[in-house]
Amino acid sequence: MSLVVQKYGGTSVADSTRIKAVARRVAHTKRAGNDVVVVVSAMGKQTDEMIDLANQVSARPPAREMDMLLTAGERISMALLAMALHDEGIPALSLTGTQAGILTDSSHGEAKITEIRGDRVSQGIAADQVVIVAGFQGVNPDSMDVTTLGRGGSDATAVALAAAHSATVCEIYTDVEGVYTADPRIIPDARKLDEISYDEMLELAAGGAGVLMARSVEVGRKFNIPLHVRSSFMEREGTWVKEEVMEEAIISGIAYDTSEAKVTLRGVPDRPGVAATIFQKLADAKVNVDMIVQNVAEDGCTDISFTVPDSHVDSAQATTTQLESELDATGTSVDTDVGKVSLVGAGMRSTLGVAARVFRALGDAGINIEMISTSSIRISCVVAKGVVEDAVRVLHAEFDPPVIAEDVG
Amino acid sequence: MSLVVQKYGGTSVADSTRIKAVARRVAHTKRAGNDVVVVVSAMGKQTDEMIDLANQVSARPPAREMDMLLTAGERISMALLAMALHDEGIPALSLTGTQAGILTDSSHGEAKITEIRGDRVSQGIAADQVVIVAGFQGVNPDSMDVTTLGRGGSDATAVALAAAHSATVCEIYTDVEGVYTADPRIIPDARKLDEISYDEMLELAAGGAGVLMARSVEVGRKFNIPLHVRSSFMEREGTWVKEEVMEEAIISGIAYDTSEAKVTLRGVPDRPGVAATIFQKLADAKVNVDMIVQNVAEDGCTDISFTVPDSHVDSAQATTTQLESELDATGTSVDTDVGKVSLVGAGMRSTLGVAARVFRALGDAGINIEMISTSSIRISCVVAKGVVEDAVRVLHAEFDPPVIAEDVG
Numbered sequence: 001m002s003l004v005v006q007k008y009g010g011t012s013v014a015d016s017t018r019i020k021a022v023a024r025r026v027a028h029t030k031r032a033g034n035d036v037v038v039v040v041s042a043m044g045k046q047t048d049e050m051i052d053l054a055n056q057v058s059a060r061p062p063a064r065e066m067d068m069l070l071t072a073g074e075r076i077s078m079a080l081l082a083m084a085l086h087d088e089g090i091p092a093l094s095l096t097g098t099q100a101g102i103l104t105d106s107s108h109g110e111a112k113i114t115e116i117r118g119d120r121v122s123q124g125i126a127a128d129q130v131v132i133v134a135g136f137q138g139v140n141p142d143s144m145d146v147t148t149l150g151r152g153g154s155d156a157t158a159v160a161l162a163a164a165h166s167a168t169v170c171e172i173y174t175d176v177e178g179v180y181t182a183d184p185r186i187i188p189d190a191r192k193l194d195e196i197s198y199d200e201m202l203e204l205a206a207g208g209a210g211v212l213m214a215r216s217v218e219v220g221r222k223f224n225i226p227l228h229v230r231s232s233f234m235e236r237e238g239t240w241v242k243e244e245v246m247e248e249a250i251i252s253g254i255a256y257d258t259s260e261a262k263v264t265l266r267g268v269p270d271r272p273g274v275a276a277t278i279f280q281k282l283a284d285a286k287v288n289v290d291m292i293v294q295n296v297a298e299d300g301c302t303d304i305s306f307t308v309p310d311s312h313v314d315s316a317q318a319t320t321t322q323l324e325s326e327l328d329a330t331g332t333s334v335d336t337d338v339g340k341v342s343l344v345g346a347g348m349r350s351t352l353g354v355a356a357r358v359f360r361a362l363g364d365a366g367i368n369i370e371m372i373s374t375s376s377i378r379i380s381c382v383v384a385k386g387v388v389e390d391a392v393r394v395l396h397a398e399f400d401p402p403v404i405a406e407d408v409g
Numbered sequence: 410m411s412l413v414v415q416k417y418g419g420t421s422v423a424d425s426t427r428i429k430a431v432a433r434r435v436a437h438t439k440r441a442g443n444d445v446v447v448v449v450s451a452m453g454k455q456t457d458e459m460i461d462l463a464n465q466v467s468a469r470p471p472a473r474e475m476d477m478l479l480t481a482g483e484r485i486s487m488a489l490l491a492m493a494l495h496d497e498g499i500p501a502l503s504l505t506g507t508q509a510g511i512l513t514d515s516s517h518g519e520a521k522i523t524e525i526r527g528d529r530v531s532q533g534i535a536a537d538q539v540v541i542v543a544g545f546q547g548v549n550p551d552s553m554d555v556t557t558l559g560r561g562g563s564d565a566t567a568v569a570l571a572a573a574h575s576a577t578v579c580e581i582y583t584d585v586e587g588v589y590t591a592d593p594r595i596i597p598d599a600r601k602l603d604e605i606s607y608d609e610m611l612e613l614a615a616g617g618a619g620v621l622m623a624r625s626v627e628v629g630r631k632f633n634i635p636l637h638v639r640s641s642f643m644e645r646e647g648t649w650v651k652e653e654v655m656e657e658a659i660i661s662g663i664a665y666d667t668s669e670a671k672v673t674l675r676g677v678p679d680r681p682g683v684a685a686t687i688f689q690k691l692a693d694a695k696v697n698v699d700m701i702v703q704n705v706a707e708d709g710c711t712d713i714s715f716t717v718p719d720s721h722v723d724s725a726q727a728t729t730t731q732l733e734s735e736l737d738a739t740g741t742s743v744d745t746d747v748g749k750v751s752l753v754g755a756g757m758r759s760t761l762g763v764a765a766r767v768f769r770a771l772g773d774a775g776i777n778i779e780m781i782s783t784s785s786i787r788i789s790c791v792v793a794k795g796v797v798e799d800a801v802r803v804l805h806a807e808f809d810p811p812v813i814a815e816d817v818g
Contacts, residue, residue, distance in 0.1 A: 016465035023466075050485065056425035057432070058492035065495070068503050069488035072481040076459065079478035083467035086474070094477050099553065120553075144508065144529075 002168040003125070004029055007039040007135065007158035011175040012232035013077045014044030022173075022232065023084035026130055030090055035125045037165065039135040039158040040081055042073025063108035067137075067148045071097070074134035074154075082132050092130040095120055097137035098146065102157060104138035110150035111138055112215075113157070116164035125165070133161060152213025159216040163223035170220065171228045172212065178229050178238030179204070179211055181401040182254040186389050193252060193402060195240040200252045200344050201227075203378040206290075207342030208257025217241060249402040250347035250354060254395055256388050258339040260290060261313045262371065264305040265320045267330025270297035278304060278323060287316045291340070291373040291380065301330075305371060307382060310336060338370060339388035342380040343395060345402075349376050361398040367391050411577040412534070413438055416448040416544065416567035420584040421641035422486045423453030431582075431641065432493035435539055439499055444534045446574065448544040448567040449490055451482025472517035476546075476557045480506070483543035483563075491541050501539040504529055506546035507555065511566060513547035519559035520547055521624075522566070525573035534574070542570060561622025568625045572632035579629065580637045581621065587638050587647030588613070588620055590810040591663040595798050602661060602811060604649040609661045609753050610636075612787040615699075616751030617666025626650060658811040659756035659763060663804055665797050667748040669699060670722045671780065673714040674729045676739025679706035687713060687732060696725045700749070700782040700789065710739075714780060716791060719745060747779060748797035751789040752804060754811075758785050770807040776800050 006026065013019050022040075030036045050069050054061040061069075078094040085092035101118025104111035124131035135154025138147050149156050155172055162170035179201065182190040196204075198221035205214040211229060220227045220241060230238025268274055275294065282289055290307045308316045313334060320332040348354050358379050362369055367390060371382035383391050415435065422428050439445045459478050463470040470478075487503040494501035510527025513520035533540035544563025547556050558565050564581055571579035588610065591599040605613075607630035614623040620638060629636045629650065639647025677683055684703065691698055699716045717725045722743060729741040757763050767788050771778055776799060780791035792800050 016462055019466050053425055053485075053489055054492055057428050057489050058496045060495075061492040062495050065488045065491040065501075065503055068491070068505075069485055072484040072488075075481040075484070076462075076478055079474045079481075080462055080466050082474040082477070083463055083470040086469075086471050087467045092474075094474055096477075 001033065001035050003035040003037065003165055005037045005039065005158050005162040005165070005167045005170045006173060007154055007171065008041065008173045008232055009154065009175065010041040010044050010047070012173050013040055013081065016080070019077070019080050020084050023081060023088050023090075025232070026081075026085060027088040027090045030130055036130045037121060037125070037161055037167070038081065038130060038132045039154055039161065040074060040077045040132060041135050041154040042070070043077045046073045046076070064145055067108045067146050070148055071134070071137045071146050074136055078132045078134050085130055090130055091128065092132055093124045094132040094134070095124070096134050097157070098139040100133040100161070102133075102138035102160070103141045104147045104149065106140045106143065106145075106147070108145075108147055111140070111147035113138060113149065113160045116160055121161065121165065133157060152215060155213060155216040156219070159219045159225060159227065162225045163219055167225060169226050169228055171230060173230060173232035174211065175231065175233070176211060177231045177234070177236075179209070179241070180253065182392055182396045183256070186392050187396045190396065191402065193239045194237070195242065195245045196252050197245050197248075197346050198241060198243060199377060200346050201241045203342065203344040203375065204253050204255045207255030207340065207344065207378070207380060208259075209253070209255040212241070245346075248347040248350075249345050250351050251343050251345040251399040251401040253344055253401060254392055255342045255344065256339060256392050258385050258388055259310050260307045260338065260340060261310055261334060261336040262305055262307050262338045262382060263313070263316050263320060264303055264333045264335075265323060265329050266303045266333065267301045268304055268327055269329075270300050270302045274327060275304065277327065278320075281319050281323060282316060285315045285319045287312045287319060291371055291382065293371045293373070307338070307340065307371070337385045338382050339385045340380055340382050341388060341391045341395065342378055343399070344378045346377050348379070355379050357398065358395065361394050362391060365390065365394045367394065410442065410444050412444040412446065412574055414446045414448065414567050414571040414574070414576045414579045415582060416563055416580065417450065417582045417641055418563065418584065419450040419453050419456070421582050422449055422490065425489070428486070428489050429493050432490060432497050434641070435490075435494060436497040436499045439539055445539045446530060446534070446570055446576070447490065447539060447541045448563055448570065449483055449486045449541060450544050450563040451479070452486045455482045455485070473554055476517045476555050479557055480543070480546045480555050483545055487541045487543050494539055494541075499539055500537065501541055502533045503541040503543070504533070505543050506566070507548040509542045509570070511542075511547035511569070512550045513556045513558065515549045515552065515554075515556070517554075517556055520549070520556035522547060522558065522569045525569055530570065530574065542566060561625060564622060564625040565628070568628045568634060568636065571634045572628055576634060578635050578637050580639060582639060582641035583620065584640065584642070585620060586640045586643070586645075588618070588650070588662065590661070591801055591805050592665070595801050596805045599805070600811065602648045603646070604651065604654045605661055606654050606657075606755055607650060607652060608786060609755050610650045612751065612753040612784065613662050613664045616664030616753065616787070616789060617668075617749065618662070618664040621650070654755070657756040658754045659760050660752050660754040660808040660810040662753055662810060663801055664751045664753065665748060665801050666751075667794050667797055668719050669716045669747065669749055670719050670743060670745040671714055671716050671747045671791060672722070672725050672729060673712055673742045673744075674732060674738050675712050675742065676710045677713055677736055678738075679709050679711045683736060684713065686736065687729075690728050690732060691725060694724045694728045696721045696728060700780055700791065702780045702782070716747070716749065716780070746794045747791050748794045749789055749791050750797060750800045750804065751787055752808070753787045755786050757788070764788050766807065767804065770803050771800060774799065774803045776803065
């Protein structure tokens with residue numbers, strides 16, 4: 001029997017009517033002859049309401065207690081879904097992260113799953129029950145404290161369970177129809193992709209596409225679990241994320257991200273080991289560095305620019321200010337008024353001239369490129385924040401993705 | 410160092426303002442040099458809201474899932490209280506029933522605490538933390554499923570923890586000022602008792618006084634933990650429930666209960682073993698029998714009446730109907746239109762004529778007594794439901810409790 005893991009996000013279980021709709025959908029999958037494991041998020045805005053309460057009682061809520069609080073959310077939605085399934089005549093069993101053996105590290109609020117242990121999920125499946133697991137939460141096995149997994153945590157739970165139990169597919173139900181060639185709020189005629197490779201999805205996620213987080217795609221790729229991103233409000237198929245896609249597109253999609261800032265350390269002596277020093281210090285300060293550009297040296301000095309999430313700007317700046325005296329650099333400048341546009345396509349590998357076409361299209365539209373970074377299947381440009389959406393429009397019009405390469409190597 | 414266990418009910422933690430007030434109260438107790446363990450209920454009406462949601466998604470929510478749902482309530486209130494305490498500068502640690510080692514039997518929705526195990530509470534105390542434990546919940550150690558303790562469950566958690574950790578006192582904070590001589594809604598000049606013995610409190614609880622459930626008083630008595638019932642909204646002392654009271658009252662208080670029904674099995678052959686048969690069958694059907702009265706036999710037959718909670722009437726009637734043919738009885742009648750009034754006082758033991766005075770006072774007021782049951786410190790009368798409040802008024806006026814006996818044993 002094939003095992004289907006289904007994950008339903010907060011909007012899919014926002015109220016009792018939607019929970020019953022989800023129950024019918026799960027029941028349908030179960031009656032079709034599949035074993036089913038369901039992962040749920042907290043209902044709608046419940047997490048936000050709980051965060052509000054926390055801020056009302058405390059100026060700085062301790063992270064352990066915040067996790068204790070927030071994990072109440074999935075407890076509510078999973079128990080309600082189990083009840084609704086019983087009413088559909090389908091035996092169901094809800095399990096907390098702890099009960100389902102979702103072990104994590106100790107980083108409250110942004111824990112990583114380290115292992116999936118225990119056999120309650122398997123026992124439930126063997127007993128012909130639909131097993132419902134709380135998303136977004138786990139337990140630190142050393143302290144037995146409850147943890148939460150941070151952004152994209154429920155997806156991570158679902159994909160990890162799918163991997164641990166060798167599921168046929170992990171279905172991610174959400175409020176959009178799948179993965180699009182670009183954000184439909186900017187490009188109204190953006191097209192839904194029928195399929196995309198793990199590598200491309202990873203690049204899109206890193207480029208800012210919010211539909212799936214890179215952490216989930218990585219686990220899917222590692223254990224070769226196909227992910228199916230689809231809408232919980234309609235029947236038709238969404239986007240399959242998997243290893244082998246039928247046809248490689250030159251450009252599968254365009255992502256953008258306006259939540260990063262550019263930090264430049266100016267007048268850095270151009271000698272071996274300097275870059276290593278800088279980025280080791282930043283790593284020590286837990287600053288998440290995305291793109292890095294080093295200018296050509298002049299007079300033995302160079303400027304090094306990198307982008308970081310907005311939330312890391314303060315610690316990045318503190319680090320570079322310290323480095324200024326250490327390295328005899330001349331100063332630090334920070335620009336938060338930037339954005340990144342990324343084109344992703346596995347077909348780029350076998351197609352020449354894509355980068356040149358990108359730069360020309362942006363230049364013709366009068367958009368100045370501040371930084372460039374590329375991988376074999378991605379081209380990213382940092383531009384002024386105010387023209388990010390224009391850049392997406394220009395590039396979507398230029399390439400009209402998905403563009404299927406005629407000759408796939 | 411003395412250990413104080415404090416329990417705060419739902420109205421005491423109904424919103425963020427009240428949670429902060431509770432935090433200040435706990436902090437005050439801690440700063441006074443006590444170790445403190447706090448037990449909290451769910452916030453205000455949250456449990457009712459969750460039951461509503463359950464009824465929206467399911468006609469008959471499974472008990473296991475109902476417990477999974479409802480236990481989210483204390484998780485929220487205890488995490489918020491822990492945060493508020495941190496803001497008061499008091500390190501605090503919230504623990505679920507499972508984490509605090511509250512082991513129960515498997516009766517979802519009305520589980521009994523079987524044991525308190527584990528050392529996380531002690532570790533927290535040793536680390537100078539205020540330990541906050543979720544009330545009303547535990548875990549069945551065989552299945553590792555979460556259970557709830559039913560009515561009065563948070564009090565039961567508090568008293569059991571106080572017993573397990575040899576607390577100096579278990580303070581029960583509630584929305585009334587203590588234990589009263591009668592329900593102040595009926596007797597506006599009812600007086601708050603400064604102290605009352607465990608035995609009297611047990612009789613009042615059994616008689617319908619809602620302020621404390623018998624299960625908590627029993628544990629307090631067994632382990633000799635003084636209980637202090639008091640208001641969370643004011644500073645002054647409430648009622649101490651303990652072994653030794655300074656002065657024994659003839660009548661400490663009057664309780665009433667209108668949630669019982671009277672069942673009569675008529676024309677039962679008056680032979681040895683018949684009563685045993687009847688009440689064994691009722692026990693097998695899990696019917697909770699309170700008062701029992703057997704009339705004097707006439708023509709070798711008798712009527713046997715007993716009271717049961719309203720919710721047990723159906724199974725009681727099913728049992729007696731089955732017994733009719735088995736015993737050759739003539740029929741069953743059920744009267745749900747009854748109520749019970751109970752007078753409780755340890756001084757009754759040493760004072761003659763109290764019962765006669767009760768019956769005369771009721772008779773003078775034209776109130777007919779349908780059943781009578783007594784213990785050494787209690788007199789209970791079943792009367793028509795419509796005159797229960799009148800009976801309370803008549804008896805409160807007659808005895809004007811608390812009446813201190815002049816010559817105590």
